[in-house]
Amino acid sequence: MVSVGIIESDEQMRATIRTLLLNQRSQEFNILFELERANNLLHQKALSPQLILVELKGYSTRVIKQIRIQFPKTNIIILSEIANIATVLEALRAGAVSYLLKSTCLNNIAPALIATHKGGSVISPFISREMVERIHDAKRREDLLSARELQIANGLADGLSYKLVADRYNLAVDTVRVYIKRIYRKLNINSKGELIAQLKY
Known part of the structure; x- marks a missing residue:
């Protein structure tokens, strides 16, 4: 069983994620907490989730650093509307291991959590493509x-x-x-x- 914490401001989105995880057949999830805001994490110190799915709003990755301090062994998966590569890279540097866009099909959330729990990293395809293009641009610069x-x-x-x-x-x-x-x-x-x-x- 994989223990999960969810931090998401939208109540309906939290309910949808909960339903998707609890109905997952290939992996059993135990949802330890569902929070509207990351600052409510201070009341969850006794818990130790293996994964935290956290909404990234705005361009600050402070919430990721806060989670890393409180739960150093927990894998952090970002769920965000922000596809800006600079923000994605900053989130990964801050300690996130996977990054999903909210525009991603919600049915992909559970498989992404499973893959992350098994030691992988999942990046939404749109962002992955942008990263590949950045690498190609760097190679082009080196050639030029x-x-x-x-x-x-x-x-x-x-x-x-x-x-x-x-x-x-x-x-x-x-x-x-x-x-x-x-x-x-x-x-x-x-x-x-x-x-x-x-x-x-």
């Missing part, structure tokens, strides 16, 4: 840019100024500017912000 251009681009993405990039690679600042113009042209971008956005994830 020379080794030196990649060094300079990564230096800028790390927050270094032109002067610090120049110092790091023993170049003149004007030479760095020439490289940056080439990088922008090759990547079809016009600003440092666009460059950072491309390299960040």
Whole structure:
């Protein structure tokens, strides 16, 4: 039997998830708690769920960190409407192991919980595809840019100024500017912000 906690603000969604889990034939679930908000977790300290399905609202992953502190051995599965890759990656870095979109068929929730319990990670297909495209974009950048251009681009993405990039690679600042113009042209971008956005994830 797999013990589960549910944190979801919508009462009807909580009821639907409960029904889906309790009617699951391939795996028996024991629902330890159903909460509307994560701050109600403080009253659940005596419990130790193996999985927590938690709604991620807004762009803060503070709730994940809170759960990790209180239940360090619990696997966290996110259920969210947010498909933004930066938020997904931040949630995974904060300690979530699976990420499901609410637009995913609800019948996929129980199999995702089972897979996570067995040591897997489940990411909604739309997000997985976006991640694959990011990897392809990174490969394309590597193919387009020379080794030196990649060094300079990564230096800028790390927050270094032109002067610090120049110092790091023993170049003149004007030479760095020439490289940056080439990088922008090759990547079809016009600003440092666009460059950072491309390299960040």
